[in-house]
Amino acid sequence: MIPGTLEDTLLHLQKQEDRAETEQDFAVLDKLISPEFRLTRLDGEVWNREQLYEDIRSSSSDYYYSPIYDSVKVATAKDTAFMNYKISFTNRGPNATDTMSYDMN
Numbered sequence: 001m002i003p004g005t006l007e008d009t010l011l012h013l014q015k016q017e018d019r020a021e022t023e024q025d026f027a028v029l030d031k032l033i034s035p036e037f038r039l040t041r042l043d044g045e046v047w048n049r050e051q052l053y054e055d056i057r058s059s060s061s062d063y064y065y066s067p068i069y070d071s072v073k074v075a076t077a078k079d080t081a082f083m084n085y086k087i088s089f090t091n092r093g094p095n096a097t098d099t100m101s102y103d104m105n
Contacts, residue, residue, distance in 0.1 A: 007074045010083050018067055021056050029053070 013032060020028035037049040047055075072085040 006076070006081060007072055007083075010074060010081060011069060011072065014069070014083075021059075024056060026053065029056075 017029065017032050019025075020032065033049055033052070035049060037052065039047045039052060041047060068088045070086045070088065072083065074084075075082045
């Protein structure tokens with residue numbers, strides 16, 4: 001069941017993606033991530049879906065263990081939802097956080 005608010009729905013989908021990344025389940029990832037996917041990394045590099053998949057293949061599932069999402073903000077414009085959040089990981093210590101911004105169509 002997908003929750004009712006847009007924020008809840010986007011977080012639900014993000015958590016499905018997290019689980020698929022951890023399990024390296026590319027069949028699920030193909031359903032969740034568009035072939036036209038683009039990710040702008042914090043260093044300014046733009047990745048496509050295949051680059052993301054290669055990163056997932058080479059990463060340990062321990063890296064993504066138990067993410068916690070805070071400070072979630074969602075905005076919309078036409079057919080696009082913008083989600084910004086702070087993500088922390090319980091297995092990397094209390095100060096291990098990343099800030100992510102995503103544009104989701």
